[in-house]
Amino acid sequence: MHLQAWLNHQVKAKRTKGSSKNPKQEYVYKAFNDFFNYEKRLKKVGINHKDVTIEEKKMAMVAERVNKREEVE
Structure with a gap:
């Protein structure tokens, strides 16, 4: 169960993009294929x-x- 929780957290991960004056959040994984290579x-x-x-x-x-x-x- 803990592994599933960790994977859910990773899928929803965001990174900050842009300067400190105008920061924007974007998802690390934009599509399922980015996260899992079937x-x-x-x-x-x-x-x-x-x-x-x-x-x-x-x-x-x-x-x-x-x-x-x-x-x-």
């Missing part, structure tokens, strides 16, 4: 992105929906 992780576990079948993608979407429902309850 292709790199697939290669690390030995799966080629092109090898994932449509059926596997559908099953992953179903699993994601089930996981979200469990979090809400």
